[in-house]
Amino acid sequence: MNVFAVSDLHLPGGKNKPMDIFGGNWSGHLDKIRRDWERRVSEDDIVLIAGDISWAMTLEEALPDLAALSELPGRKVFIRGNHDYWWSGITALRNSAPDEKYIFLQNDCVRLDGLVICGSRGWTCPGSVDFADTDEKIYRREAERFRLAFACVKKVRQAGDKLLCMSHFPPFNMRREDSLFTQLFEENSVDCVVYGHLHQNAGAYPLVCERAGIRYYLTSCDLLGFQLAHIDY
Secondary structure, three states: OOEEEEEOOOEOOOOOOOHHHHOHHHOOHHHHHHHHHHHHOOOOOEEEEEOOOEOOOOHHHHHHHHHHHHOOOOEEEEEOOOOOOOOOOHHHHHHOOOOOOEEEOOOOEEEEOOEEEEEEOOOOOOOOOOOOOOHHHHHHHHHHHHHHHHHHHHHHOOOOOEEEEEEOOOOOOOOOOOOHHHHHHHHOOOOEEEEOOOOHHHOOOOOEEEEOOEEEEEOEOOOOOOOOEEOOO
């Protein structure tokens, strides 16, 4: 079983939003992702999608975007991004899944073939250039959501299982300093973390790095050349 990851698909959500305003490389970006996905992913593989899935404002508007991904192979695990305003009410979302291979995580986890996957949106970390006093409350609230996810992990994780965590926001600042998120990852023996959110301003954030024995993958689709990242867990 292979594990792949990608984030920040920014599908149109019925808005007909032209993504090439963010750069000519975004022209036909879903077709580029689809070609790579179909070439590399089998039905038994897992694809992690770490937020900012659709520009839709309501679940009804997002359904065509979700359906477009249903044509692609593999089991798909999603978390919410900061632009996923359509993601409200996890029960309704799960009931609307196009098929049984769609898994939406919200303060919980899933165990698939000896791999436990958990995650939450996260938030901007202290020390980031855009961190303001108003972010502190949200940052701490998001850490509590990760704690809920790890409480779920403890109930299902078995001896020998690998633990992979998804965050939409980078779980550290560009200097990769400690955060509440990295502390929780280390306390809970996470093996790998995937995150997104960053685009042209990725700056000092590498696509792959290791910190305290945990491997971190930046998976924003434009930074990956609109291909999937293979996760070595």
